[in-house]
Amino acid sequence: MELGASGMFVPVQTVGTVLCCICGVAMAPNPANMCVRCLRSRVDITEGLPRHGAVVHCPECRSYLHPPRTWIRADLESKELLAFCLRRLKPLTRHVRLVHAEFVWTEPHSKRLRLKLRVQREALHGAILEQSHLVELTVHDQLCPACSRAQANPDQWSAAVQLRQHVSHRRTFFFLEQLILRHGAAARALRISEADRGLDFFFGSRSHAVKFVEFISGVVPVRSRSDKQLVSHDPKSNIYNYKHTFSVEICPICREDLICLPPKVAQALGNLGPLVICTKISNSVALLDPFTLRSAFLDASQYWRAPFKALLSSRQLVEYIVLDIEVESSEVTVGGSRYSLAYAQVARLSDFGKNDNIFTVRTHLGHLLNPGDYALGYDLYGANSGDLEIDLPDAVLIKKSYEEKRRNRSGKARPWKLKSLNMDVDNTSKGRADEEKRNTEYEEFLRDLEENPELRFNISLYRNKDYQPSETSEMASTAGGDDVPSVPLDELLADLELSDGEEENDDAGSMME
Amino acid sequence: MATRLQFENSCEVGVFSKLTNAYCLVAIGGSENFYSAYEAELADVIPVVKTSIGGTRIIGRLCAGNKNGLLLPHTTTDQELQHLRNSLPDRVVVQRIEEKLSALGNCIACNDHVALTHPDLDRETEQLIADVLGVEVFRQTIAGNILVGSYCAFSNRGGLVHPHTSIEDQDELSTLLQVPLVAGTVNRGSEVIAAGMTVNDWTAFCGSDTTATELSVVESVFKLREAQPSTIVDEMRKSLIDSYV
Numbered sequence: 146m147e148l149g150a151s152g153m154f155v156p157v158q159t160v161g162t163v164l165c166c167i168c169g170v171a172m173a174p175n176p177a178n179m180c181v182r183c184l185r186s187r188v189d190i191t192e193g194l195p196r197h198g199a200v201v202h203c204p205e206c207r208s209y210l211h212p213p214r215t216w217i218r219a220d221l222e223s224k225e226l227l228a229f230c231l232r233r234l235k236p237l238t239r240h241v242r243l244v245h246a247e248f249v250w251t252e253p254h255s256k257r258l259r260l261k262l263r264v265q266r267e268a269l270h271g272a273i274l275e276q277s278h279l280v281e282l283t284v285h286d287q288l289c290p291a292c293s294r295a296q297a298n299p300d301q302w303s304a305a306v307q308l309r310q311h312v313s314h315r316r317t318f319f320f321l322e323q324l325i326l327r328h329g330a331a332a333r334a335l336r337i338s339e340a341d342r343g344l345d346f347f348f349g350s351r352s353h354a355v356k357f358v359e360f361i362s363g364v365v366p367v368r369s370r371s372d373k374q375l376v377s378h379d380p381k382s383n384i385y386n387y388k389h390t391f392s393v394e395i396c397p398i399c400r401e402d403l404i405c406l407p408p409k410v411a412q413a414l415g416n417l418g419p420l421v422i423c424t425k426i427s428n429s430v431a432l433l434d435p436f437t438l439r440s441a442f443l444d445a446s447q448y449w450r451a452p453f454k455a456l457l458s459s460r461q462l463v464e465y466i467v468l469d470i471e472v473e474s475s476e477v478t479v480g481g482s483r484y485s486l487a488y489a490q491v492a493r494l495s496d497f498g499k500n501d502n503i504f505t506v507r508t509h510l511g512h513l514l515n516p517g518d519y520a521l522g523y524d525l526y527g528a529n530s531g532d533l534e535i536d537l538p539d540a541v542l543i544k545k546s547y548e549e550k551r552r553n554r555s556g557k558a559r560p561w562k563l564k565s566l567n568m569d570v571d572n573t574s575k576g577r578a579d580e581e582k583r584n585t586e587y588e589e590f591l592r593d594l595e596e597n598p599e600l601r602f603n604i605s606l607y608r609n610k611d612y613q614p615s616e617t618s619e620m621a622s623t624a625g626g627d628d629v630p631s632v633p634l635d636e637l638l639a640d641l642e643l644s645d646g647e648e649e650n651d652d653a654g655s656m657m658e
Numbered sequence: 659m660a661t662r663l664q665f666e667n668s669c670e671v672g673v674f675s676k677l678t679n680a681y682c683l684v685a686i687g688g689s690e691n692f693y694s695a696y697e698a699e700l701a702d703v704i705p706v707v708k709t710s711i712g713g714t715r716i717i718g719r720l721c722a723g724n725k726n727g728l729l730l731p732h733t734t735t736d737q738e739l740q741h742l743r744n745s746l747p748d749r750v751v752v753q754r755i756e757e758k759l760s761a762l763g764n765c766i767a768c769n770d771h772v773a774l775t776h777p778d779l780d781r782e783t784e785q786l787i788a789d790v791l792g793v794e795v796f797r798q799t800i801a802g803n804i805l806v807g808s809y810c811a812f813s814n815r816g817g818l819v820h821p822h823t824s825i826e827d828q829d830e831l832s833t834l835l836q837v838p839l840v841a842g843t844v845n846r847g848s849e850v851i852a853a854g855m856t857v858n859d860w861t862a863f864c865g866s867d868t869t870a871t872e873l874s875v876v877e878s879v880f881k882l883r884e885a886q887p888s889t890i891v892d893e894m895r896k897s898l899i900d901s902y903v
Contacts, residue, residue, distance in 0.1 A: 158824040166847045169871035174821035178847035270847060 177272035184274060190266035191278040194237055198282045200230070200258070205292035216289045222248045230260055230282060241266040244275065258282040302335050302347035303376075303388055304354035308361065309343035310395035314460060315583065317365065317395060317426075318344060319590040322566050323604040330360040331566065338569040351389045358391050363428050364603075366396040366445035396448055398423050398430055401462075401543050402455035403523045405535075406432075410451050414441040419535050422543060423455070424480065425599075431480055435509040435541060438486055440479045459589075462521040464546055465491040468503065472511040481599075487511025491540060493524065502526075504539040519546040547596070559591070561637050562609040608637045660862040660877050663695045669845045669865025670853045672811070673718045676763070677856040677863065679770065679814075680725035681746050682706045685715035699861055707745040711738060718856065719763035722807065724770045727751035727790035731760035753790045757783045764807040767852065769814050772835050774798045774806045796834050801827065811852040814859050816879040818842050818851050840879040844868050 162171040165180035167187075172180045179187070201210035208216040209229055219225040231237075231246060241264040249259035260280045268274045288296065295301070310317050321344075325331045333353040334346045348354040358369055373387040398404065402423045411419050418434045421441075425431040429444040469490040476485040489508050496502040504526065514520060522542035530537050594601055665674040666687050674685040675696065682700055684693050686708050696706045711720045712733030722729050727750060730739065734754050743752050757780060759765050765776035766787060773793040775784065784795050800809040801820040809820040810831075817839045819828065832839045844854035845865040855864040857880055864876060877883055 156826060158826060161823065161825045161828060161841050163821040163841050163843065164871050164875055166843050166869045166872050169874075174841065178821055178843040178849065 175272050177268060177270045179272075184268060184272060185276070188268040188274060190241060190268060190274050190276050191264060194241065194264070194278055194280075195234060196278075196280055198230075198233060198280065200233060200282050200284055201287050202284045203289035203292055204286050205288060205296070208289060210287070210289070216291075221253060222250070226258075227260075230258060230280075233282075234260075234280060237262070237264070249279070256284040256286075258284060302349060303386070304348040304351045304391070305389070306346040306348070306354050306357055306361075306391045306393060307340070307343065308346065308393050308395065309340075310397060311342060312397045312399065312455075312458065314399075314458065314586055316399060316459075316586060316590055316593075319587060320600070320604075321361070321365070323563060324364055325360075326564055326566060327603055327605045328360065330357055333357075336569060337566055344568070351387075354389060354391055358393055361393060361395075362445065365426060366428055366430055366443075366448055367393050368396075368445065368449045369393040396426070396430060396445070396452075398426065398448075398453075398455055399458060400424065400426055401459045403457040403541055403543075404432065404453065405456045407451065407453050410453060413451075414443075415439075417441055420456075420538070420541065422541065424482065433479065433484075433509065436486075436507045436538075438474075438477055438479055438484055438509055442480075457523045459543075461523060462543060463524045463540075464494040464548060465520050465522055465540065465542065466494055466497050467491050467514045467516055467518045467520055469516050470511065470514050474511075476512050483512055484509040485511035487514070489514060489520075489542065491520065491522075491542065493540075494519070506538055506540045506542060508542040510542055510545065513545050514542075519548055520544065521546045544596075559595075560609055561606045563591075563604075563606065606637050659699075659860075659882055660864055660873050661695065661699060662864050662866045662868055662873070663692065664866045665692045669848075669867045670850075671718075671863050671865050672851075672853045672856045673716050675856050675863065676718045676721055676723065677858050677861075678724050679858050680704055680750055681723075681728075683717055683721070683742075684708050685717050686710055687715070696863070699863075705745060705747065707742065709738060709742060709745075717763075719761050719808075719853070722762040722766035722768060722773075722787075722791075723750075724768050724791050724793065725750070726770065726792040727753060729762050729766070729787065729790060730754045731762055732756050733760055751790050753786065755783055755786050762807070763852070764805045767807045767810050767812065768793055769812055769835075769837070771814065772796065774800075774810070774831075774835070776804055776806060778804070798831065798834070800831070808850050808852050811855055811857055812837055812839070813857050813880055815881045816840070818844075818855075818876060818879055820849050820851065822849070838879060840875060842872060842875045842879070844872050844876070846872070 160173055163174045163178060164170070165172050165183055166178055167183040168180060170180050177184055202208070203210070203216060206216070206218065207220065208218040209226070211217055211229065211232070217225065217229055219229055227246060227248065231243070237243065243262060244265055245263040247261050249261050251257045251259050258281070260282070262278045262280060263275060264278055265273055265275045331337060331346060333348055334357070335349055336347040338345045346354070346357060348357065361367055362369065369391055371389060371391045373389045375385060376388050377386045378384070400423055404421050404423060406414070406417060406419045406421060408419070411417050417432065417439055418436060421432040421434050423430060424433045424440070429442045430448055431440060431442055433440045467489055471488040473486040473488060476483050487508055487510070488505060490503055490505050492503050508514070510520065520542045521544050522540045524540055525537045526539045528537055594604070663671060665671055665685065674687070674692065676683040681704050682696055684696050684706055687693070693706065693708060700706055709717060711717045711730060712735065714720065720731050720733070728742065728746065730742070730752065732754060739752065739754055746752060759776060759779060765779060767774045768791055771793055773787055773791060773795050775787065775795055775797055777797045777799060779797070787793065788795050798806055800806050801822040801824070803809050803820065811818050812835060815837065817835060817837050819831065819839055819841050821841045821843050823841045828839050828841060843849060844851055846867040846869055848854050854868070855862060855876065860882065862876055862880055862882055864873060
């Protein structure tokens with residue numbers, strides 16, 4: 146007893162067998178009343194379906210052409226390729242229903258793609274037949290327009306960014322290089338070349354260059370302008386091809402610079418003492434008056450409205466030894482860093498022991514310095530005030546120095562290392578002196594990184610596999626009272642262990658995706 | 659003996675002819691081939707009558723009859739009625755009935771003892787069928803189809819039903835009709851049995867598309883291989899090969 150949906154009794158229905166009208170074999174009745182074999186032998190449902198086709202393939206970028214103009218990236222025997230092939234065989238779906246499709250393996254160099262499809266179609270009298278159907282697609286190689294353009298002229302750039310900073314050192318560019326690597330901002334650059342006082346970046350399209358310029362203006366205060374030059378012009382379709390150039394000038398003020406503010410700027414900032422130190426450069430300039438511990442921020446547009454240059458920069462730092470320190474005020478946090486005002490008796494290291502030149506200066510490093518410490522600062526003792534109508538202090542201390550301790554460790558490898566951008570360096574015009582200067586600047590940059598955790602914030606440091614902590618250095622560090630600042634291990638990134646081939650592609654640089 | 663033939667290039671011979679044990683009705687075709695085929699088989703035994711019903715040639719589907727009587731739809735003209743009354747033997751009662759379902763051949767399937775009818779047939783018609791044809795009437799469906807006259811064909815010896823008829827239905831019908839039943843097809847897989855063939859106790863006519871398998875099924879279920887015309891005793895069949903037109 147079977148109960149149907151409505152609860153009524155539905156008698157069991159067993160299907161009887163009927164003889165196939167052609168061959169006489171017993172079978173269950175179907176709309177054609179022929180057994181499957183007879184039906185298949187009489188009706189070919191794949192008749193009229195395409196058996197061959199052609200696709201166009203670009204060997205450079207491994208993409209396939211979907212006429213009239215789209216190129217679709219797909220790997221061999223991937224599902225994107227399967228979808229693409231089925232789209233090309235559109236006439237299929239008009240009469241039959243596609244149930245299943247798969248690739249039949251062919252040699253990659255055979256230039257043939259084989260598809261096995263299972264289609265269903267109504268045969269005579271409403272019986273639905275399913276049959277498998279093989280389609281062979283011939284692959285024709287042809288360079289897509291992008292690749293042919295790239296091949297014709299591989300260095301063809303259409304947008305360039307010229308990054309310049311008119312100072313005599315390259316610290317900013319070392320720092321920017323690390324930032325760019327970390328954020329991959331120059332991933333789309335075709336070429337990067339070094340120029341005097343700056344870097345040139347070449348891009349394939351204007352939008353990439355604009356994105357890069359916006360990234361730079363978010364990390365340093367810049368002033369930029371853009372220009373374009375007509376390369377070619379298609380009058381019929383009104384297509385104009387330009388070369389765009391962006392000239393980006395970075396503000397010449399760097400960290401630890403001593404600045405004498407022009408009177409207008411000083412007034413605008415609330416009569417900030419004309420001598421200030423630059424404490425931090427991000428997309429705005431942070432200034433600190435070391436004698437009053439007042440600080441101010443100038444963002445890029447404010448700076449460029451009334452640009453000023455630094456008086457002294459970190460190359461002119463002189464070493465002092467601290468003889469006595471008298472803390473005046475308690476520790477204050479200004480702009481994220483701690484300072485405290487103090488009077489310090491210092492002597493220049495070059496004077497120490499030779500004569501009795503001792504200076505009493507006011508400094509903002511009261512919390513850091515102890516008698517016997519070394520500090521770096523700007524020597525203003527013998528300076529002429531000239532046009533500036535102010536009282537010049539004898540010296541302005543900037544930071545604590547770890548030179549002595551470093552000397553114990555000189556020549557030792559650091560436990561961490563940095564990557565570098567793939568740059569074209571023009572070596573012919575430089576001489577030996579330039580190279581040495583560059584190396585010392587780089588070394589100072591690395592030391593800066595060690596000393597300042599906030600500088601390391603946006604930079605990726607990698608574990609140096611070659612570093613072996615030797616015994617002597619350990620002894621030296623325990624013997625000294627003050628530890629040389631070093632990068633804590635947990636900030637280091639383990640470098641990806643890849644094969645040599647991969648490492649070359651790892652750096653930012655040439656290939657566009 | 660089963661014969662394969664065509665009416666004017668159509669294989670649906672059950673539409674254009676009606677065969678019973680006492681007479682045979684044939685539609686008027688352009689050429690005489692159809693009529694000649696029937697005559698060759700049946701001329702000595704039973705009258706073969708050329709007729710139209712209601713001016714149409716689809717006489718097989720419009721009328722229903724057996725050796726006792728013949729039922730005609732209300733569309734039959736008086737001349738046709740008279741012609742039929744004149745041509746058929748006297749013991750065959752020719753009756754025109756008023757029935758909403760006028761395609762009586764599609765609605766009624768009968769042999770000399772039992773009739774299956776469309777479930778929606780009128781009460782009076784059912785009475786008339788019982789009286790005129792002298793049969794027991796059952797309202798039935800075949801494989802869910804209400805046009806029982808189209809989807810099955812049976813004689814006093816056996817019956818052929820729609821291929822989708824389930825085993826239980828076949829058993830039930832077989833019990834009602836008291837004849838063995840087989841589900842099968844004619845005309846190369848066509849399910850409309852009665853339109854594709856016409857049969858009586860000793861002979862059958864099928865459409866020319868009927869395959870050998872189907873023909874053998876027809877011959878076996880209707881027991882035609884050893885059949886002799888009931889009124890002829892001493893004449894032997896000339897050959898056992900299917901004749902074709």
